[in-house]
Amino acid sequence: MDQIPQILANGVYLGAQYAMIALGLTLIFALMNVLNFAHGQMYVLGGFVTYTIYGAWGLPFVVALAMSCITLAILGALIEKYLFAPVIKKSARDESTMLLAAAIAFLLDAVILLVFGEKQRGVPKLVDGTTILGDYTLVIANDRILICLLAIASIIGFISFMQFSKTGRALRALAQDRVAAQLMGVNVDRYSMIGFALGAMLAGLVGGLLVTITGINLGMGGPTSIKAFMMVMIGGAGVISGAIAGGIILGFLEAAGLALLASYGNITYLLIFVSLMIFLAIRPQGLMGKPWG
Amino acid sequence: MFKNVTSKQWLGLAAFLLAIFVAVPMFIAATGRTDFYFTLTMVALLSIASGGVWLTFYIGRINIGQGAFGLIGAYASAVMITTFDVNFWLALPIAGLFAALVAVLIGLPILRLRGVYFAMITLVLTEVVKLTSLALDITNGARGITNIPRPDALSIFGVTIIPDFATMANPKLGFYYLACLLMVLAFAALYRIVNSRLGHLCRSMQQNEELASSIGVNISHIRLIVFAISSFFGGIGGAMVASLTQSVYPNTFQVKDSVDFMLNVFLGGLGYVFGPMLGTLTIYFGWDLLFFFGKWQLLIYSTLLIILMLILPNGILSLRLKKPGSDVAKAADAAGLALKEGK
Numbered sequence: 251m252d253q254i255p256q257i258l259a260n261g262v263y264l265g266a267q268y269a270m271i272a273l274g275l276t277l278i279f280a281l282m283n284v285l286n287f288a289h290g291q292m293y294v295l296g297g298f299v300t301y302t303i304y305g306a307w308g309l310p311f312v313v314a315l316a317m318s319c320i321t322l323a324i325l326g327a328l329i330e331k332y333l334f335a336p337v338i339k340k341s342a343r344d345e346s347t348m349l350l351a352a353a354i355a356f357l358l359d360a361v362i363l364l365v366f367g368e369k370q371r372g373v374p375k376l377v378d379g380t381t382i383l384g385d386y387t388l389v390i391a392n393d394r395i396l397i398c399l400l401a402i403a404s405i406i407g408f409i410s411f412m413q414f415s416k417t418g419r420a421l422r423a424l425a426q427d428r429v430a431a432q433l434m435g436v437n438v439d440r441y442s443m444i445g446f447a448l449g450a451m452l453a454g455l456v457g458g459l460l461v462t463i464t465g466i467n468l469g470m471g472g473p474t475s476i477k478a479f480m481m482v483m484i485g486g487a488g489v490i491s492g493a494i495a496g497g498i499i500l501g502f503l504e505a506a507g508l509a510l511l512a513s514y515g516n517i518t519y520l521l522i523f524v525s526l527m528i529f530l531a532i533r534p535q536g537l538m539g540k541p542w543g
Numbered sequence: 544m545f546k547n548v549t550s551k552q553w554l555g556l557a558a559f560l561l562a563i564f565v566a567v568p569m570f571i572a573a574t575g576r577t578d579f580y581f582t583l584t585m586v587a588l589l590s591i592a593s594g595g596v597w598l599t600f601y602i603g604r605i606n607i608g609q610g611a612f613g614l615i616g617a618y619a620s621a622v623m624i625t626t627f628d629v630n631f632w633l634a635l636p637i638a639g640l641f642a643a644l645v646a647v648l649i650g651l652p653i654l655r656l657r658g659v660y661f662a663m664i665t666l667v668l669t670e671v672v673k674l675t676s677l678a679l680d681i682t683n684g685a686r687g688i689t690n691i692p693r694p695d696a697l698s699i700f701g702v703t704i705i706p707d708f709a710t711m712a713n714p715k716l717g718f719y720y721l722a723c724l725l726m727v728l729a730f731a732a733l734y735r736i737v738n739s740r741l742g743h744l745c746r747s748m749q750q751n752e753e754l755a756s757s758i759g760v761n762i763s764h765i766r767l768i769v770f771a772i773s774s775f776f777g778g779i780g781g782a783m784v785a786s787l788t789q790s791v792y793p794n795t796f797q798v799k800d801s802v803d804f805m806l807n808v809f810l811g812g813l814g815y816v817f818g819p820m821l822g823t824l825t826i827y828f829g830w831d832l833l834f835f836f837g838k839w840q841l842l843i844y845s846t847l848l849i850i851l852m853l854i855l856p857n858g859i860l861s862l863r864l865k866k867p868g869s870d871v872a873k874a875a876d877a878a879g880l881a882l883k884e885g886k
Contacts, residue, residue: 279659283659285659285662285663287802333849333852333853336853337852337853340856341856342856343813345605345805345809346809346852346856348605348659348662348805349805349806349848349852350849350852350856352802352805352806353845353848353849353852354845354849356841356844356845356848357842357845357846357849359841359845360839360841360842360844360845361842363838363841364838364839364842472798472799473670476666476667476670476798479663479666479667480667482663483660483663483664483667487659487660487663516674516677516678517674517675517678519670519671519674520671520674520675520678523667523668523671526664526667527649527652527653527664528652530652530653530655530656530664531651531652531653531655534655534656534660535660
């Protein structure tokens, strides 16, 4: 049982980054009832932007990270304004936006393939060395600690933004009740665009952060979206606290599964899925979600 | 049994059967493009699976998990044929039934979910089945199962009905006929279901589950049956694909395939039983034609899809859906509006 500190540390690290991915997805879902299939691709794109600026051009990491956020925010705003908004207005069914999102995921995959190629890309480490605690019971690379802290800081920043700024208030109102928000004078179209941009920006930010550790490649988009969906289902769709809870829970489950089940092969995700189904049978709306969104 | 079919529709059906069983083989023989056999066989098999997805749409569920059941069917038949030496003709229905059984077990909890929740969990299901096939021993991990023998001869009471595929002069033609036959059977079954009491109950659930439940429709029972039938189609389609390509890998059906099944159904139109066939044909051939553009294939394909969504967000047959007099179309429209209002 001397693995426990290591599992906990890995869980915190994974949970913080997962929570950020789930936050963006759940924000977009809460605002527009759109399941953004392209979220994983947005994350990959953010990673490639940081790779290009920090890894290939050698500019400071902060600049690269900022560029990842800005690129994705602009992209998100454009996608919302010119693709999702018109389709939502005209379509009769939910699945239209889902298919549009799937098509955008394919499009981003194609663009990433053409612009950045299909090779695995990595960047130099931000900080070297590892921290070793308590006679080798806990070994963590220093750059992981840094990224974890940055991720937690971003989450806190995001929550305070949603809680205290005027934009955040408008977005929360929109998520609660679209019609009521409109009646209270919230410019629904504008804030939908801002919200989508913010969600895409979060995906880009976490992509930029994680490229320093795991590197980035084209194939990471789909699985990332799938994980984000699982987190959102655990926590409840469209609820910010639920996304954070879901991310942390999945992070801990994965860390524990990878450490304890290593000898049984790669069955961690199978077990997580089975438990998710049992959990959903008891609580279909997730931990904190409202029934049926 | 098919009493409300008009003579015009019988004529259309006859023309369709003539086209797929006589005209297409003649056309291929005349032009020498035998590669079309493989493409058309795939279209037929994928339409069977898409037909299943269509049926889950019919009770108002967005199913992005058909790839999972395709993979389950493919592996079930491959394991039975290679490891346990089961005859193909027995393995095929068992593979479908196995997929249906898995669907019942998984469906019990997840069919309580609706809308995007159901869509999300079925999408995750596709990935989980893939990961499971990678982890298990019986599925041979990432190497998959290869060299699956072609279907044996089928004989009843000593009379050979279908000759051994391995001895056939042109097994491609054999597969084409078999796939088309299965497709016709599957869609006849779909048509029968939609125009039966079960179909009416499905439509009532599509419009409003609570209301349907309040007037005595056993909704949990029906959605389980429908999900099982849908997955049976997926399993049959998957088992046939495995037999056609003589191999199955964890990547045979992946998330993109599940999304494609949904796309096929949507493109063909949701209020129209034969829509999945049309959608599969369009998407599969469209994708194949774009192969000509090399590395731009995915870019052009996705751009076309997005443009299509922008112009016709309700699907290609949305114009047809609005045709007056079709209660199916009205039901589909009403359900669409109900979904949009977030019910």
